Amino acid sequence: MKSLYKKRKVKNLLALPIVIALLSALFSFLLSREIPIAIPFLRNAEIKTIDQRFGYRGPVNIRDTSRVVIVQISDQSFEALPNSFPFPKRYYAKLIENLERAGARAIGIDIVFDTPSKNSQDDSLLSVVLERYPNVVLAGRTDIDISSRYKILKSQDFYNNIFAKTDSSIGIVFVRNDPDGIYRSYMPFAEFQTSDSTFKTIPTFGFEVVAKYLRLNSAIATNDRNSFIFGPDKIPKYNESSMLINYAGPSGSFPTYDIWQVLDDSTFTTKDEAENHIQINDYYDLLSRKVFYGKVVLVGAAYPESGDLKPIPFTNADGGNLAYGVEIHANAIETLIDRNFYARSGWVFDLVEMLLGALIVSVVAFTVRNFKRAKSFMLVILPLVATIIVSYISYRIAFSAFVNKRLVLLVIYPSIGFMISYVSSVVYQYVLERKQKGMIKSIFSRYVHPAVVNQLVANPELVRLGGERKRLTVLFSDIANFTSVSEKLQPEALVEQLNEYLSAMTEVVFKYGGTLDKYIGDAIVAFWGAPVDVPDHAFKACEAACEMTKELSVLHEKWRQNQKPILNFRVGINTGDMIVGNVGGQERFAYTVIGDSVNLAARLETANKMYRTRILISEFTYEMVKDKVFARELDLIIVKGKSKPVKIYEVISSRQNEVDEKTKEVVHYYCMGLERYKNRDWSAAANFFERALQINPDDYPSEMYLERSKIFEIEPPSEEWNGVFVMQTK
Numbered sequence: 001m002k003s004l005y006k007k008r009k010v011k012n013l014l015a016l017p018i019v020i021a022l023l024s025a026l027f028s029f030l031l032s033r034e035i036p037i038a039i040p041f042l043r044n045a046e047i048k049t050i051d052q053r054f055g056y057r058g059p060v061n062i063r064d065t066s067r068v069v070i071v072q073i074s075d076q077s078f079e080a081l082p083n084s085f086p087f088p089k090r091y092y093a094k095l096i097e098n099l100e101r102a103g104a105r106a107i108g109i110d111i112v113f114d115t116p117s118k119n120s121q122d123d124s125l126l127s128v129v130l131e132r133y134p135n136v137v138l139a140g141r142t143d144i145d146i147s148s149r150y151k152i153l154k155s156q157d158f159y160n161n162i163f164a165k166t167d168s169s170i171g172i173v174f175v176r177n178d179p180d181g182i183y184r185s186y187m188p189f190a191e192f193q194t195s196d197s198t199f200k201t202i203p204t205f206g207f208e209v210v211a212k213y214l215r216l217n218s219a220i221a222t223n224d225r226n227s228f229i230f231g232p233d234k235i236p237k238y239n240e241s242s243m244l245i246n247y248a249g250p251s252g253s254f255p256t257y258d259i260w261q262v263l264d265d266s267t268f269t270t271k272d273e274a275e276n277h278i279q280i281n282d283y284y285d286l287l288s289r290k291v292f293y294g295k296v297v298l299v300g301a302a303y304p305e306s307g308d309l310k311p312i313p314f315t316n317a318d319g320g321n322l323a324y325g326v327e328i329h330a331n332a333i334e335t336l337i338d339r340n341f342y343a344r345s346g347w348v349f350d351l352v353e354m355l356l357g358a359l360i361v362s363v364v365a366f367t368v369r370n371f372k373r374a375k376s377f378m379l380v381i382l383p384l385v386a387t388i389i390v391s392y393i394s395y396r397i398a399f400s401a402f403v404n405k406r407l408v409l410l411v412i413y414p415s416i417g418f419m420i421s422y423v424s425s426v427v428y429q430y431v432l433e434r435k436q437k438g439m440i441k442s443i444f445s446r447y448v449h450p451a452v453v454n455q456l457v458a459n460p461e462l463v464r465l466g467g468e469r470k471r472l473t474v475l476f477s478d479i480a481n482f483t484s485v486s487e488k489l490q491p492e493a494l495v496e497q498l499n500e501y502l503s504a505m506t507e508v509v510f511k512y513g514g515t516l517d518k519y520i521g522d523a524i525v526a527f528w529g530a531p532v533d534v535p536d537h538a539f540k541a542c543e544a545a546c547e548m549t550k551e552l553s554v555l556h557e558k559w560r561q562n563q564k565p566i567l568n569f570r571v572g573i574n575t576g577d578m579i580v581g582n583v584g585g586q587e588r589f590a591y592t593v594i595g596d597s598v599n600l601a602a603r604l605e606t607a608n609k610m611y612r613t614r615i616l617i618s619e620f621t622y623e624m625v626k627d628k629v630f631a632r633e634l635d636l637i638i639v640k641g642k643s644k645p646v647k648i649y650e651v652i653s654s655r656q657n658e659v660d661e662k663t664k665e666v667v668h669y670y671c672m673g674l675e676r677y678k679n680r681d682w683s684a685a686a687n688f689f690e691r692a693l694q695i696n697p698d699d700y701p702s703e704m705y706l707e708r709s710k711i712f713e714i715e716p717p718s719e720e721w722n723g724v725f726v727m728q729t730k
Helices: 002-032 040-057 075-080 089-101 120-132 205-214 259-263 271-276 282-288 325-338 347-369 376-404 412-444 450-458 482-486 491-511 537-561 596-611 619-625 661-678 682-695 700-714
Strands: 068-073 106-110 136-140 169-172 189-193 199-203 227-230 233-236 256-258 296-301 309-311 322-324 468-479 515-520 523-528 569-584 589-594 615-618 630-638 646-653 724-726
Touching: 002 347, 002 412, 040 376, 040 412, 068 259, 068 325, 075 256, 075 259, 075 271, 089 106, 089 120, 089 259, 089 296, 106 205, 106 325, 120 136, 136 205, 169 199, 169 205, 199 205, 205 296, 205 325, 256 259, 259 282, 296 325, 322 325, 347 376, 347 412, 376 412, 468 482, 468 491, 468 537, 468 596, 491 515, 491 523, 491 537, 515 589, 523 537, 537 569, 537 615, 537 619, 537 646, 569 596, 569 619, 596 615, 596 630, 596 646, 596 700, 615 619, 619 646, 630 661, 661 682, 661 700, 682 700
Parallel strands: 068 256, 068 296, 106 136, 106 296, 136 169, 569 615, 630 724
Antiparallel strands: 189 199, 227 233, 309 322, 468 523, 468 569, 515 523, 569 589, 615 646, 630 646
16 A cells, blocks of 8 residues: 555656646647637737837937938928928928938838829929939838738729829838737738739838838848748748837937928028028038938828827837837838847747746645645645746746847746646645545544544645554553353344443543554554654553543443443553554555554453453553553563563553552552562562552452462572563463
8 A cells, every 4th residue: 555655646746747737838838829719818918018028128229320210290390381281292302302412322201192283293393203213112001901911902093192103112001000009010011912813012111111221122021931031131920921120119219300301401491481581401401410321211290180190019208109100110110221120939939938837836836745844825825936936037038038139938828827737736736635635534534533533634744644664552452251241142232232332442542642443353452653643652552541441430330230241351552663554455455553563462461361450561661651650560471472571561550649558558569579579589579479468369460479489489490580471372
């Protein structure tokens, strides 16, 4: 049975944590891949952590290093420019001319020119400028099917830009937001089906602008398994259709100038200049400072009424997270030019991380359970602490990898896996503990007092269900002359009286913390010190034996009144090392003690017959109780089957102060006689034994030694005699 529990324990320690961790990790991994279904709440929680990571990284000051400059159309523009909005196309033609003169490497106009001007000359002027400068990208707008990857629903009308007919580049300005509404990603291209059922691909605005900046032959990125191939670069995918924008910071992070500043050269007059009759010409200051030289210049709306304010992952000083669409394009373009791409972790890394963390949590949970002094609350608290620590480490690694390695690791899904591992382990422990407590209760309710059973159930670490060697005290009790008594009674009456006797004696055993081993017919076998430790187990056994004598006297009175036979018992007690535990088969077993020390207690019970005593204890028990009980040395015997002599003692009372003076006097003379007897002074020994018998004629040990002394006085034993008496019966 011990090996069975050992195997089960090792199996639990090794196999179960691995199984629980593997299942937990696999479950959370499938959740992260949205297999078999997507859970929007978890998905949104995961992508929200990207915003937290940007916040953890903080804004990057790129005003002096940015490759992108924004020319905005703002409320200030409306106040400065003489014409009202929408501005005439000649403004944009002049804007492009001045930017080209300032050395802009690529220009992106994030304004959709979807209707012709009232003055056709303005449109013609802009067309001429666009044909002259091939590094200008116009904005195209169309209906995008957001349920698919990047499918254009409507491709006619030249993407809602009348200047797409000219020799100019078009980029789709549509930016797809994440499910929670935040704009974190950027599509490289969109595709649509032509009239001849073939597919045509068109780049998005930012990619077209970067293609102009890098002088690439094509702005069309190709779709690889885990990345988009764009020129010499492989851009890691954020999802199937997009890359993750590496935002520099909140709105206002890029160097920004107003459109009127770029238009205000010597040939252009602003409202202020007209009113004050003075030429300020801000453009020349920008030209001298080379703010546009070699840069990407984006022109776009930056006034609230434009409807182009979008939420981004960064918040500004006021706590808002809105930015204009042109700023989103600027961040995407800066990401592409600087090649500061964010890559997602691969499935192997995700699965290994989830498995490793879940395994740590599960191992901690199972390890805590095997701590000998672990309390019930520790089975819950310590694994929970481990779960929190592992989740925090995973969280910190993810944030550090985001900042230092530009790697996007999962945060929410691994924590879910760790928590599942925690809950599964704790629930399993709870079920196992309930099962164990039920087993303990089932096993020990037959052996010990209910209070002890409750203690074992509450503290299962106190009991080891397998066998173990332990120093215990065992008690054997048997009814004297039971065979002759049983012949006088009907079976029903015999069983009734025997049950009454056994019940009363068992209650005494339980009262003094003993464990009932078994009933062997009319015999009772009990022991002290297991399954719960009893420091003074030898004394408790002696107390129980003396209490059993008192309880028997009560039964005698009752039996006399009911005219039932009087039953008497004999008790043998021994202390020593023995094996205690479950003995038997896997299905049927008993909690018992075995060993030579147990057998000696049984022999002492039988020895009472020869000395006409009731309670005998061995010298091993006596050494542990001699300062508490009132006992006398009885003999030095060799029990049957043994060769080494054992000194035995008769217990007269478990309390020295409870012995009457007459008994003390008898024991005093007896001990004096025994001392003379051992010294071979037969005459003096006989004299003391006679004096003991004068006080109590029924003291058989004194009578026995008186007889021995007289025999040895006539015929002394040999010189090798050591006073040992050899028992011939069991």
